[in-house]
Amino acid sequence: MADSTLVGLQHGEEHHPELLHHFAEPQQQRDAASLGMWVFLATEVMFFGGLFCAYLVYRRWYFGDFGAASKSIDATLGATNTAVLICSSLTVVLAVWAAQTARRMLLVVMLGITMILGLAFLGIKAIEYKDKFEEHHVPGASFSFENVPIPGHPGQFANPRHAQIFFSLYFVMTGLHALHMIIGLGIFSWLFTMAWKGRFTPEWHTPVEIGGLYWHFVDIVWIYLFPLLYLIDRHP
Amino acid sequence: MYFGIWAALLVGTFVTYKAAFIELGPFNAAVALGIATIKATLVALFFMHVWHASEKLTKLVVIAAVFFLLLLLGLTMSDYATRPWS
Amino acid sequence: MSMPIATTQPVERETYLNAKYGVWSWLLTTDHKRIALLYLISITFFFFIGGFFALLIRLELLTPAGDLVQADTYNKLFTMHGMVMIFFFLIPSIPAVLGNFLVPLMIGAKDLAFPRINLLSWYLYIIAGLMMLHCMLTGGVDTGWTFYAPLSTNFTNTKIVEAGLAIFISGFSSILTGLNFVVTIHRMRAPGLTWSRLPLFIWAHYATSIIQLLGTPVVAVTIVLVAAERALHLGIFDPKLGGDPVLFQHLFWFYSHPAVYIMILPSMGVISEVIACFSRKRIFGYHFVAFSSIAIAVFGFLVWAHHMFVAGISVYAALVFSFLSYAVAVPSAIKVFNWTATLYKGSIHYDAPMLYAFGFLGLFSVGGLTGLFLAALGINVHVTDTYFVVAHFHYIMVGGALMGYLGGLHFWWPKISGRLYPEGWARLAALVVFIGFNLTFFPQFLLGYMGMPRRYYDYSHMPEFQILNVLSTAGATVLGVGYLLPMVYFLWSMRYGKPAPDNPWNAAGLEWKTASPPPTFNFDEEPVVTWEAYNYEELDAPPRTQEVPVGR
Numbered sequence: 001m002a003d004s005t006l007v008g009l010q011h012g013e014e015h016h017p018e019l020l021h022h023f024a025e026p027q028q029q030r031d032a033a034s035l036g037m038w039v040f041l042a043t044e045v046m047f048f049g050g051l052f053c054a055y056l057v058y059r060r061w062y063f064g065d066f067g068a069a070s071k072s073i074d075a076t077l078g079a080t081n082t083a084v085l086i087c088s089s090l091t092v093v094l095a096v097w098a099a100q101t102a103r104r105m106l107l108v109v110m111l112g113i114t115m116i117l118g119l120a121f122l123g124i125k126a127i128e129y130k131d132k133f134e135e136h137h138v139p140g141a142s143f144s145f146e147n148v149p150i151p152g153h154p155g156q157f158a159n160p161r162h163a164q165i166f167f168s169l170y171f172v173m174t175g176l177h178a179l180h181m182i183i184g185l186g187i188f189s190w191l192f193t194m195a196w197k198g199r200f201t202p203e204w205h206t207p208v209e210i211g212g213l214y215w216h217f218v219d220i221v222w223i224y225l226f227p228l229l230y231l232i233d234r235h236p
Numbered sequence: 237m238y239f240g241i242w243a244a245l246l247v248g249t250f251v252t253y254k255a256a257f258i259e260l261g262p263f264n265a266a267v268a269l270g271i272a273t274i275k276a277t278l279v280a281l282f283f284m285h286v287w288h289a290s291e292k293l294t295k296l297v298v299i300a301a302v303f304f305l306l307l308l309l310g311l312t313m314s315d316y317a318t319r320p321w322s
Numbered sequence: 323m324s325m326p327i328a329t330t331q332p333v334e335r336e337t338y339l340n341a342k343y344g345v346w347s348w349l350l351t352t353d354h355k356r357i358a359l360l361y362l363i364s365i366t367f368f369f370f371i372g373g374f375f376a377l378l379i380r381l382e383l384l385t386p387a388g389d390l391v392q393a394d395t396y397n398k399l400f401t402m403h404g405m406v407m408i409f410f411f412l413i414p415s416i417p418a419v420l421g422n423f424l425v426p427l428m429i430g431a432k433d434l435a436f437p438r439i440n441l442l443s444w445y446l447y448i449i450a451g452l453m454m455l456h457c458m459l460t461g462g463v464d465t466g467w468t469f470y471a472p473l474s475t476n477f478t479n480t481k482i483v484e485a486g487l488a489i490f491i492s493g494f495s496s497i498l499t500g501l502n503f504v505v506t507i508h509r510m511r512a513p514g515l516t517w518s519r520l521p522l523f524i525w526a527h528y529a530t531s532i533i534q535l536l537g538t539p540v541v542a543v544t545i546v547l548v549a550a551e552r553a554l555h556l557g558i559f560d561p562k563l564g565g566d567p568v569l570f571q572h573l574f575w576f577y578s579h580p581a582v583y584i585m586i587l588p589s590m591g592v593i594s595e596v597i598a599c600f601s602r603k604r605i606f607g608y609h610f611v612a613f614s615s616i617a618i619a620v621f622g623f624l625v626w627a628h629h630m631f632v633a634g635i636s637v638y639a640a641l642v643f644s645f646l647s648y649a650v651a652v653p654s655a656i657k658v659f660n661w662t663a664t665l666y667k668g669s670i671h672y673d674a675p676m677l678y679a680f681g682f683l684g685l686f687s688v689g690g691l692t693g694l695f696l697a698a699l700g701i702n703v704h705v706t707d708t709y710f711v712v713a714h715f716h717y718i719m720v721g722g723a724l725m726g727y728l729g730g731l732h733f734w735w736p737k738i739s740g741r742l743y744p745e746g747w748a749r750l751a752a753l754v755v756f757i758g759f760n761l762t763f764f765p766q767f768l769l770g771y772m773g774m775p776r777r778y779y780d781y782s783h784m785p786e787f788q789i790l791n792v793l794s795t796a797g798a799t800v801l802g803v804g805y806l807l808p809m810v811y812f813l814w815s816m817r818y819g820k821p822a823p824d825n826p827w828n829a830a831g832l833e834w835k836t837a838s839p840p841p842t843f844n845f846d847e848e849p850v851v852t853w854e855a856y857n858y859e860e861l862d863a864p865p866r867t868q869e870v871p872v873g874r
Binding site: 021022023024035043048050054062161169176 | 437504508535546547
């Protein structure tokens with residue numbers, strides 16, 4: 001058994017403690033992890049894609065009602081959340097750079113700030129959800145959307161059933177996104193702990209890189225969710 | 237360089253937000269989605285390091301994901317968009 | 323490596339089977355070969371569950387009256403038959419068993435890229451399977467495996483959410499397997515193993531993995547929407563609330579059509595290997611066959627609405643999808659032509675795997691061609707939702723995919739178990755399966771064409787259909803015997819079968835260059851590949867004489 005683990009090493013070098021035995025060398029392991037994360041993100045694109053498809057169909061069918069519903073969610077909070085996530089992407093990319101250049105303190109700080117920004121995002125989301133709950137805009141038995149004017153069509157009111165479809169998609173899409181954020185926070189808290197213990201080096205910091213890729217992806221999803229959900233028809 | 241991209245992203249967000257309140261008719265959606273696409277591309281190319289990726293494979297995975305998403309959206313819309321003609 | 327010498331005494335050498343003992347060494351293994359065997363046992367179990375439902379269906383259909391079970395029960399039977407067979411047997415089958423076992427071996431790697439994720443895949447499959455079992459035992463689902471809205475969201479009172487959750491989890495098992503294969507094939511090929519030297523089995527699994535990765539998430543999110551709709555009456559698919567039931571079908575079939583290619587492509591990969599070996603020839607048109615796998619994967623995503631021609635989509639969209647459905651048949655046809663050309667002037671050996679391959683060629687061709695009948699809008703209107711469709715997909719799924727699976731199991735059984743199966747019984751079983759299959763499903767083409775609807779438990783208003791139904795049920799019994807035979811003799815061979823040499827078929831491929839069964843880490847030394855795929859001329863060449871030609 002011991003012989004097998006040494007197969008593939010050249011020149012009798014010690015193998016890196018993080019090198020898994022089925023890889024021949026660290027670069028192969030790094031490349032595999034990176035490709036694995038990218039392929040996983042491709043599956044996530046399709047996962048959210050189904051929801052974007054449903055959204056596209058109904059937005060075309062019920063543009064006025066969707067506009068009315070969209071106007072009732074707080075675009076300022078949405079824009080703030082977008083800015084929060086953009087800042088967190090910056091801190092992530094700086095964290096990766098810190099890991100590459102052996103700046104342990106900076107790495108830990110950047111990971112920490114990323115998590116704080118992530119929590120801020122979720123906090124703002126929670127406020128939005130609370131508002132929707134209080135306004136009876138949560139789909140289900142107590143949903144109510146009466147006498148809400150359609151933007152740009154004075155005198156016409158939105159169809160509550162169609163508005164409920166908007167809110168269904170709103171909650172499922174942002175909810176799924178928030179779930180991904182929570183998972184991201186879990187991943188980053190693990191990264192934070194590892195970084196704190198000094199486990200990342202310029203030779204090996206793959207988890208930071210691929211964790212970063214995941215976080216950026218979640219940011220990109222929000223970059224699309226924001227205009228699609230919050231800014232359908234805001235003209236006065 | 238990262239800070240430059242970050243600034244561009246924030247500017248893009250601000251412009252998207254403000255533009256939504258201006259009456260542009262059907263172009264509102266185009267502007268909003270267009271800026272969103274630029275922002276997403278910037279994040280992918282520079283924050284996710286696709287621009288400097290050593291391998292074409294990374295770019296291929298990204299393109300494939302986008303391609304199949306557009307396929308889903310586009311071919312589904314081929315039904316919905318042509319239903320009124322039937 | 324020395325030439326394999328047939329030996330009657332098993333050498334007590336360390337293999338992946340005896341490396342460690344104990345239940346936990348299996349349940350916590352990260353060895354792709356052991357995981358493949360875990361899958362083999364699990365999917366065989368679900369195959370027999372699905373088969374049991376099929377048996378009840380065929381028993382009910384022996385008589386025109388609905389006299390064996392009630393209508394609701396019958397609905398549950400065909401639903402559970404479909405769900406179990408598709409999600410818990412066919413989709414994992416070849417990739418999870420043969421793919422897991424062979425992909426690293428065929429590319430000269432020690433394991434897949436992510437062995438722990440591989441184990442996770444299996445656990446997700448088991449959890450999903452147990453959940454599905456529980457769902458079936460506590461009432462089941464009656465909407466058909468396609469669980470269309472608004473029946474599934476609004477009207478049925480069966481356990482949609484539980485079944486949906488089970489399928490959701492099994493979907494992630496499938497996605498992770500696909501992810502593992504893609505990364506492994508890109509990153510872990512042995513030195514010298516270029517893409518053009520890869521076995522076509524690998525190309526087929528690569529293409530399958532692309533479909534698993536890009537299609538499954540869409541049905542996963544659709545299941546989420548159905549569950550949400552059921553719980554909260556959101557209106558996404560409910561026409562009374564402004565929703566569109568056809569949207570469900572778009573999202574569902576966007577995955578479920580490519581899913582059928584997940585089920586057939588690996589089988590095509592097996593067939594390529596078997597035909598090459600038992601004709602002693604390189605596959606004709608290697609690059610055409612390789613690229614056609616990728617083409618099937620991509621084109622397969624373009625045709626899904628051919629399941630919806632009568633559902634209310636626009637006629638113009640239907641035209642587009644009909645045209646694209648004809649296009650997707652082309653790469654499959656290219657494969658069939660190339661396999662046939664491989665047989666020409668080959669040195670054919672009629673071992674059991676080859677018999678299954680022959681069966682595949684004929685039955686897949688029938689199934690595929692009848693798909694073209696269905697793609698024609700005019701014919702589709704008449705035969706949709708009849709037994710014609712049922713026969714069409716069973717020809718491909720059973721006559722095609724399952725034959726490929728059985729052929730592959732036989733072909734690689736010596737490698738997997740280190741034992742030879744009894745060849746005589748295997749050839750008999752292959753024949754029984756072929757006869758039983760045709761007797762079961764050919765009458766169904768006729769029934770469908772004559773108008774017998776599918777998913778009906780009672781056809782007493784069309785009693786003339788009984789004779790064909792009786793033939794079909796008789797065939798199903800024969801088919802069942804044909805499936806039981808391998809179960810019995812494979813198990814028998816594990817104890818009493820002749821020990822297998824490294825390469826009992828003298829086949830090409832890296833997996834044959836290591837012991838049967840292989841050691842845990844697959845190869846004693848990392849292979850370096852300097853030869854093209856399917857180098858049967860070299861393998862069959864007479865041994866060299868002592869003289870070394872001048873100039874080499």
